Amino acid sequence: MLQTMHPGFLDLPRHLDGPGSSRFAIMPFPYDATCSWGAGARFGPARLLEASHQVEWYDEETQGEPCRAGVCTLRPLEPVASGPEAYLSAVTRQVRAVLDADLVPVGIGGEHSITLGIVRALRQELGETFTVLQLDAHLDLRDSFQESRFSHACVMKRVLEAGLQVVQVGVRSGSSEEWDLARSGATTVFHAAQIVPAPPQTWIPKVLDSISTPGIYITVDLDGFDPSVIPGTGTPEPGGLGYWQGLALLRALARDHKVLGFDIVELDPLPGSRVSEMAAARLTYKLLGYCLAGDGNHGA
Ligand SMILES: [Mn+2]
Numbered sequence: 579m580l581q582t583m584h585p586g587f588l589d590l591p592r593h594l595d596g597p598g599s600s601r602f603a604i605m606p607f608p609y610d611a612t613c614s615w616g617a618g619a620r621f622g623p624a625r626l627l628e629a630s631h632q633v634e635w636y637d638e639e640t641q642g643e644p645c646r647a648g649v650c651t652l653r654p655l656e657p658v659a660s661g662p663e664a665y666l667s668a669v670t671r672q673v674r675a676v677l678d679a680d681l682v683p684v685g686i687g688g689e690h691s692i693t694l695g696i697v698r699a700l701r702q703e704l705g706e707t708f709t710v711l712q713l714d715a716h717l718d719l720r721d722s723f724q725e726s727r728f729s730h731a732c733v734m735k736r737v738l739e740a741g742l743q744v745v746q747v748g749v750r751s752g753s754s755e756e757w758d759l760a761r762s763g764a765t766t767v768f769h770a771a772q773i774v775p776a777p778p779q780t781w782i783p784k785v786l787d788s789i790s791t792p793g794i795y796i797t798v799d800l801d802g803f804d805p806s807v808i809p810g811t812g813t814p815e816p817g818g819l820g821y822w823q824g825l826a827l828l829r830a831l832a833r834d835h836k837v838l839g840f841d842i843v844e845l846d847p848l849p850g851s852r853v854s855e856m857a858a859a860r861l862t863y864k865l866l867g868y869c870l871a872g873d874g875n876h877g878a
Contacts, residue, residue: 586651
């Protein structure tokens with residue numbers, strides 16, 4: 579039984595945000611227990627939802643109102659005191675319920691470790707038939723960090739161990755051990771220094787070519803974008819993707835691949851500014867629209 583909240587994403591009226599008539603389920607994860615530096619991502623989901631009330635329903639690019647497909651918002655999954663593993667298990671259980679209800683899971687964070695909980699649910703349902711596409715400044719391939727294997731700095735290592743292909747875009751920070759693992763071929767990396775200065779048509783096709791499965795899961799760590807676009811993240815790094823570059827990538831991904839779910843994580847709202855949560859809300863809605871626009875290419 580899915581517990582939804584109202585008002586939720588976009589402040590939709592009840593006929594568009596009921597779980598029985600929705601295509602997407604927004605899942606707020608107000609969690610930042612393992613955050614290494616800026617801990618504030620627990621406030622991200624509420625601020626994103628609040629900002630989403632200012633987002634226009636009409637999308638110029640796809641020339642429609644994607645929200646008419648139905649978007650329900652689940653009640654926030656509150657942190658548990660017994661530790662990261664217990665929380666990730668709760669995330670997995672919730673995503674299983676969302677998949678059972680035939681909804682596309684959309685996680686909003688919250689720290690990046692929640693991605694593992696979502697991916698595990700998809701892995702249980704679908705096996706290793708999909709690829710995880712990560713937009714991020716960081717490799718997140720540490721084996722453990724600050725004595726936890728479930729830190730946000732380890733999330734992609736755990737995803738790899740689940741047997742899934744990982745493609746990492748916009749990366750510009752990692753330890754030597756993380757880079758050794760990435761360069762060994764464990765993941766495919768598109769370094770920010772190579773792609774950010776280049777026209778999208780030169781590198782986006784290469785990202786698409788690197789994905790060998792029809793289905794993908796997209797995890798958007800907002801620090802993959804440049805801090806001038808989204809300054810409010812837990813671990814900002816200079817030199818990230820521009821807004822239009824990021825959208826071009828996401829649009830192409832959803833056009834060529836079936837998006838099984840996605841998350842927007844590491845929003846850490848800044849006091850006195852609404853820029854980051856507005857950008858995060860916009861991105862969430864953009865990606866919903868791209869998923870719907872892609873339906874014609876690979877079935878709903
Ligand atoms: Mn990151």
